[in-house]
Amino acid sequence: MDIKRISDKLSLSEQLQLADIPLLVEQGYRSIICNRPDGEGADQPTFEEIRSAAEPLGLDVRFLPVVPGQISDEDVTAFSQAMRELPKPTLAFCRTGTRSATLWSLSQASSQPISDILSAAKAAGYDMSGAARRLANGGKTPTNQADASYDVVIVGAGAAGIAVAASLLKRRSDLEIAIIDPADIHYYQPGWTMVGGGIFEPEETAKTMGSLIPKGVHWLKTAVTAFEPKNDSIILEGCRVIKYGRMIVCPGLKLDWNKVEGLSDTLGRNGVTSNYRYDLAPYTWSLVQSLESGKAIFTQPPMPIKCAGAPQKALYLSADHWYRNGRINDIDISFNNAGGVLFGVKEYVPALQSYIDRYQASLNFFHNLVAVDGAAKKAWFDVSTPDEPVRRIETDFDMMHVCPPQCAPDFIKVSPLSDAGGWIDVEQTTLRHKTFDNIWALGDVTNAPNAKTAAAARKQAPVVAANVVADIAGKSAVASYDGYGSCPLTVERGKIVLAEFGYGGKLLPSFPSWLVDGSKPSRAAWFLKEKMLPPIYWKAMLRGREWMAEPQALKSPD
Ligand SMILES: Cc1cc2nc3c(=O)[nH]c(=O)nc-3n(C[C@H](O)[C@H](O)[C@H](O)COP(=O)(O)OP(=O)(O)OC[C@H]3O[C@@H](n4cnc5c(N)ncnc54)[C@H](O)[C@@H]3O)c2cc1C
Numbered sequence: 001m002d003i004k005r006i007s008d009k010l011s012l013s014e015q016l017q018l019a020d021i022p023l024l025v026e027q028g029y030r031s032i033i034c035n036r037p038d039g040e041g042a043d044q045p046t047f048e049e050i051r052s053a054a055e056p057l058g059l060d061v062r063f064l065p066v067v068p069g070q071i072s073d074e075d076v077t078a079f080s081q082a083m084r085e086l087p088k089p090t091l092a093f094c095r096t097g098t099r100s101a102t103l104w105s106l107s108q109a110s111s112q113p114i115s116d117i118l119s120a121a122k123a124a125g126y127d128m129s130g131a132a133r134r135l136a137n138g139g140k141t142p143t144n145q146a147d148a149s150y151d152v153v154i155v156g157a158g159a160a161g162i163a164v165a166a167s168l169l170k171r172r173s174d175l176e177i178a179i180i181d182p183a184d185i186h187y188y189q190p191g192w193t194m195v196g197g198g199i200f201e202p203e204e205t206a207k208t209m210g211s212l213i214p215k216g217v218h219w220l221k222t223a224v225t226a227f228e229p230k231n232d233s234i235i236l237e238g239c240r241v242i243k244y245g246r247m248i249v250c251p252g253l254k255l256d257w258n259k260v261e262g263l264s265d266t267l268g269r270n271g272v273t274s275n276y277r278y279d280l281a282p283y284t285w286s287l288v289q290s291l292e293s294g295k296a297i298f299t300q301p302p303m304p305i306k307c308a309g310a311p312q313k314a315l316y317l318s319a320d321h322w323y324r325n326g327r328i329n330d331i332d333i334s335f336n337n338a339g340g341v342l343f344g345v346k347e348y349v350p351a352l353q354s355y356i357d358r359y360q361a362s363l364n365f366f367h368n369l370v371a372v373d374g375a376a377k378k379a380w381f382d383v384s385t386p387d388e389p390v391r392r393i394e395t396d397f398d399m400m401h402v403c404p405p406q407c408a409p410d411f412i413k414v415s416p417l418s419d420a421g422g423w424i425d426v427e428q429t430t431l432r433h434k435t436f437d438n439i440w441a442l443g444d445v446t447n448a449p450n451a452k453t454a455a456a457a458r459k460q461a462p463v464v465a466a467n468v469v470a471d472i473a474g475k476s477a478v479a480s481y482d483g484y485g486s487c488p489l490t491v492e493r494g495k496i497v498l499a500e501f502g503y504g505g506k507l508l509p510s511f512p513s514w515l516v517d518g519s520k521p522s523r524a525a526w527f528l529k530e531k532m533l534p535p536i537y538w539k540a541m542l543r544g545r546e547w548m549a550e551p552q553a554l555k556s557p558d
Contacts, residue, residue, distance in 0.1 A: 014093065014096050031060040031086035033092040033100065034050060036095055064103075073139075075103065079104070092104065101128060119410065119414045127416075129228075130228075133233070136237070148243070150176045150177060151246065152247070153242055153246075157181035157186065157219070158250065159188075159537075160444075164464050165214050165217050166543050166544030168465045169216060181219070181223075184208065187206050188206070188534060188537055192278065193281075195275070195282060196275035197288075197318070199530065222237050227416060229417065229436040248468065249445060255405075255406055257404045259404070260370060260371060271377065271399045272402060294397075297400045299337075300337040308452075309343065309499065315359070319361065320492040320493050334361065335364065339365065339366075345501050367382075378397075417441070423445060431463060440467065442460040443456075451486070453487060482503060483503030486501075488533075496521065496529055497520070497525070
């Protein structure tokens with residue numbers, strides 16, 4: 001008997017045999033729910049036989065038989081009632097456990113977020129994504145009609161979503177396009193490093209969403225909760241259903257602040273900050289200005305993260321301020337990085353290392369932040385050097401800049417669109433979903449091995465737009481993405497090491513080396529970041545002007 005735990009109170013299993021019942025008692029179970037009708041299969045004891053074997057051993061039993069695919073709202077109510085009344089823990093079973101898992105999932109729909117239910121079921125080995133629509137409807141059977149239908153639906157109106165909407169309209173202004181995003185404000189996140197360094201004002205990095213969504217695109221101001229790719233449907237909050245001809249998925253990634261114990265409680269206080277949040281980047285700058293001496297730690301979590309250079313950019317701009325103000329010898333700077341290298345593309349490392357040396361910073365590789373006590377000014381890191389057992393170290397600090405752990409958004413992880421790691425599973429050149437032909441993804445949410453940056457989204461958007469338009473015209477993919485991403489490393493105020501590279505770490509410089517040599521700090525690259533990239537973002541990328549981002553033609557296979 002293969003028992004799968006789905007919650008503290010309930011486990012599920014395939015068909016129970018009479019010989020299993022004493023084992024259940026030994027394992028501490030106190031009740032059984034049978035969800036399989038009698039006589040379905042030859043190998044199955046009847047419910048009365050189960051009752052006769054279980055009750056003398058002190059187990060309570062309940063018979064709630066359901067037929068696959070025909071679970072009524074009354075069945076769900078009866079299951080919830082049984083779970084309230086029976087002593088715990090309970091074991092529920094049917095032929096495979098799936099009907100019991102479905103009943104449990106639906107019984108939780110009014111009390112837990114859908115993604116938590118789908119994720120608990122998935123962890124126990126049951127794919128409940130087919131019940132998403134009903135889960136979104138509080139567990140009750142929904143009406144089957146879609147609220148609206150569009151040629152193209154885009155999930156997420158961040159850097160990738162608005163850029164791809166604009167690039168689609170540029171190619172086919174007649175398309176009915178909907179973009180779904182609950183946010184009122186759209187952020188230019190690449191500007192937050194500059195806010196943390198006292199160069200930009202926070203307001204320069206934010207605009208209202210409504211002012212950016214291209215004219216003619218329908219904005220559905222709500223969140224997507226689940227996908228039904230086999231029905232070409234998306235479930236929105238409140239169980240609205242939207243149908244699409246083609247779908248483009250780009251909801252970014254999840255900053256997992258709660259993965260570090262104590263972090264959420266102390267962010268923005270006690271010297272703990274992060275440029276990864278709009279409201280906290282100004283706090284970075286105020287801490288940097290006020291720190292006269294002591295210990296400053298900059299952290300980097302395991303990959304993948306968005307803008308892999310951002311954790312060290314915060315270090316360089318802070319250290320540059322202390323360097324210029326004669327405080328560098330009084331401030332002990334550490335870069336505690338869960339990874340084992342300063343930067344993933346080796347050509348840029350010598351220039352970066354020279355700044356680490358200038359600022360006398362300690363590089364602590366394989367150090368992963370796991371807990372913070374802000375009031376006590378203490379942090380704990382798991383140190384996992386290759387070939388050595390993991391050890392936990394405690395350190396104190398006066399200022400700490402945290403880059404949070406990152407993962408795919410919960411509603412993506414539990415969807416049929418994700419790979420084993422939770423990211424959307426795309427072909428890396430066309431950005432088309434590997435399983436569902438009428439779905440594409442771009443931006444931070446995909447499993448393509450590019451650097452997760454707005455620069456990548458700038459190049460990806462025209463590729464996806466061209467391929468979607470070709471598909472609508474009945475043609476195969478026409479455009480290809482080479483993995484381009486860019487990371488302008490702000491090594492000092494006024495100079496940048498401009499890392500630009502594609503799949504496999506191949507260098508892909510945008511400018512001739514006499515103008516910008518990416519492997520060396522340059523003023524021209526700083527000018528690009530400070531003065532040119534913001535207008536390129538707001539006025540070109542988000543408006544379908546594909547400046548230096550024309551899609552490359554897809555080579556046909558030989
Ligand atoms: C501190 C920092 C520095 C950075 N520096 C740089 C840099 O120098 N250069 C660079 O190129 N990149 C940089 N980046 C990275 C860049 O900002 C991201 O890679 C880029 O924003 C990704 O775009 P995206 O559209 O995939 O996600 P996002 O821009 O994050 O947008 C995602 C959108 O999806 C929406 N959404 C989420 N869930 C749902 C849902 N359930 N339903 C509907 N909508 C949903 C959100 O509201 C949001 O509007 C930096 C990022 C940070 C945080």
